[in-house]
Amino acid sequence: MANNIGKALVMLGVFITIIGLSFLLFSRLKLPFMGRLPGDILIQKKNFTFYLPLATSLILSAILSFIFYIVSKLYK
Numbered sequence: 001m002a003n004n005i006g007k008a009l010v011m012l013g014v015f016i017t018i019i020g021l022s023f024l025l026f027s028r029l030k031l032p033f034m035g036r037l038p039g040d041i042l043i044q045k046k047n048f049t050f051y052l053p054l055a056t057s058l059i060l061s062a063i064l065s066f067i068f069y070i071v072s073k074l075y076k
Contacts, residue, residue, distance in 0.1 A: 038055060
Protein backbone atom coordinates (compact mmCIF):
# COMPACT_ATOMS: atom_id res chain seq x y z
CA MET A 1 0.00 0.00 0.00
CA ALA A 2 2.72 2.49 0.96
CA ASN A 3 4.65 1.51 -2.17
CA ASN A 4 1.68 2.48 -4.36
CA ILE A 5 1.25 5.81 -2.58
CA GLY A 6 4.95 6.54 -3.04
CA LYS A 7 4.75 5.81 -6.77
CA ALA A 8 1.66 7.98 -7.10
CA LEU A 9 3.35 10.89 -5.32
CA VAL A 10 6.42 10.61 -7.55
CA MET A 11 4.23 10.57 -10.67
CA LEU A 12 2.29 13.58 -9.36
CA GLY A 13 5.55 15.43 -8.76
CA VAL A 14 6.77 14.67 -12.28
CA PHE A 15 3.43 15.77 -13.70
CA ILE A 16 3.47 19.06 -11.79
CA THR A 17 7.05 19.69 -12.91
CA ILE A 18 6.11 19.12 -16.54
CA ILE A 19 3.15 21.50 -16.23
CA GLY A 20 5.34 24.14 -14.59
CA LEU A 21 7.95 23.87 -17.32
CA SER A 22 5.27 24.10 -20.00
CA PHE A 23 3.93 27.30 -18.42
CA LEU A 24 7.44 28.76 -18.49
CA LEU A 25 7.74 27.76 -22.14
CA PHE A 26 4.32 29.21 -22.99
CA SER A 27 5.19 32.52 -21.35
CA ARG A 28 8.38 32.79 -23.41
CA LEU A 29 6.62 31.84 -26.66
CA LYS A 30 3.96 34.54 -26.08
CA LEU A 31 1.10 32.28 -27.13
CA PRO A 32 -1.92 34.53 -27.70
CA PHE A 33 -4.50 32.23 -26.09
CA MET A 34 -2.79 31.56 -22.75
CA GLY A 35 -4.29 33.91 -20.17
CA ARG A 36 -6.12 36.18 -22.58
CA LEU A 37 -9.35 34.37 -23.25
CA PRO A 38 -12.67 36.25 -23.43
CA GLY A 39 -13.81 35.00 -20.01
CA ASP A 40 -10.70 36.17 -18.16
CA ILE A 41 -11.22 39.15 -15.87
CA LEU A 42 -8.71 42.02 -15.85
CA ILE A 43 -9.20 45.17 -13.79
CA GLN A 44 -6.53 47.84 -13.98
CA LYS A 45 -6.53 50.98 -11.87
CA LYS A 46 -3.84 53.56 -11.28
CA ASN A 47 -1.86 51.57 -8.68
CA PHE A 48 -3.76 48.29 -8.72
CA THR A 49 -4.12 45.38 -11.12
CA PHE A 50 -6.46 42.43 -10.55
CA TYR A 51 -6.39 39.47 -12.90
CA LEU A 52 -8.66 36.41 -12.63
CA PRO A 53 -8.05 33.87 -15.43
CA LEU A 54 -11.52 32.33 -15.16
CA ALA A 55 -11.89 30.94 -18.69
CA THR A 56 -8.28 29.78 -18.80
CA SER A 57 -8.75 27.97 -15.48
CA LEU A 58 -11.91 26.23 -16.70
CA ILE A 59 -10.24 25.03 -19.89
CA LEU A 60 -7.14 23.81 -18.05
CA SER A 61 -9.38 22.06 -15.52
CA ALA A 62 -11.26 20.26 -18.29
CA ILE A 63 -8.01 19.20 -19.98
CA LEU A 64 -6.47 17.97 -16.73
CA SER A 65 -9.67 16.12 -15.79
CA PHE A 66 -9.59 14.33 -19.14
CA ILE A 67 -5.91 13.42 -18.70
CA PHE A 68 -6.49 12.09 -15.18
CA TYR A 69 -9.53 10.13 -16.41
CA ILE A 70 -7.44 8.48 -19.14
CA VAL A 71 -4.59 7.73 -16.72
CA SER A 72 -6.98 6.21 -14.18
CA LYS A 73 -8.45 3.95 -16.86
CA LEU A 74 -4.96 2.80 -17.89
CA TYR A 75 -3.95 1.84 -14.33
CA LYS A 76 -7.14 -0.06 -13.41
